[in-house]
Amino acid sequence: MTAASIANSSGSADTAGASSNVTDSDVLVIGAGFGGIASALRMRARGYSVTLVDRLQAIGGRAQVFERGGFRHDAGPTVITAPFLFDELFELFDERREDHLEFRPLDPWYRFHFDDGQQFDYRPGIEDTNDEIARFDKGDIKGYARLLKTSKAIPLYNKYK
Numbered sequence: 001m002t003a004a005s006i007a008n009s010s011g012s013a014d015t016a017g018a019s020s021n022v023t024d025s026d027v028l029v030i031g032a033g034f035g036g037i038a039s040a041l042r043m044r045a046r047g048y049s050v051t052l053v054d055r056l057q058a059i060g061g062r063a064q065v066f067e068r069g070g071f072r073h074d075a076g077p078t079v080i081t082a083p084f085l086f087d088e089l090f091e092l093f094d095e096r097r098e099d100h101l102e103f104r105p106l107d108p109w110y111r112f113h114f115d116d117g118q119q120f121d122y123r124p125g126i127e128d129t130n131d132e133i134a135r136f137d138k139g140d141i142k143g144y145a146r147l148l149k150t151s152k153a154i155p156l157y158n159k160y161k
């Protein structure tokens, strides 16, 4: 079990380590994935003393990074789809995300490898993506347009765009 206390007066993360000792906190957050980390930081920003615990040795949940066979793997997110939500967490503590970590635009965003040897590059431009879709089935371009339209109707998207 990993326990991280977020309890010092400056509001920054105080301790993190492999320990099952939960400190005497106002708030206990169980699960240190993106969701748990964000909840713990928001509680801390409101002045609560917070302890964040996870059953695993490292925080991050599905967003773990692990090494196997000499390669570093991302277990979950390949692209950060809502960078402004990370910025917001830093801003709660009057910090700038870019002073601590760098988000780099990638092109392609990611590449799918199919077992028949085909590849699909998911890229930032809609035209590029449509070109890739067309290589498989031109008819799916309309479906992709519908997906984008539906995504734009989601309230969170509208709040920040």
Ligand SMILES: Cc1cc2nc3c(=O)[nH]c(=O)nc-3n(C[C@H](O)[C@H](O)[C@H](O)COP(=O)(O)OP(=O)(O)OC[C@H]3O[C@@H](n4cnc5c(N)ncnc54)[C@H](O)[C@@H]3O)c2cc1C
Binding pocket: 030, 031, 032, 033, 034, 035, 036, 037, 053, 054, 055, 056, 059, 060, 061, 062, 063, 075, 076, 077, 078, 079, 080, 081, 082
């Ligand atoms: C292959 C893959 C690709 C993805 N790609 C993207 C992407 O490109 N862009 C994107 O935005 N998102 C992507 N996601 C989604 C993103 O990774 C998840 O939405 C996000 O990481 C989930 O965070 P969470 O905190 O909700 O849950 P989790 O990350 O699952 O965290 C839950 C945590 O709770 C802990 N826990 C559970 N039960 C207990 C317990 N009883 N006691 C203590 N600890 C417990 C777990 O160990 C875990 O650490 C992807 C996910 C996967 C799997």
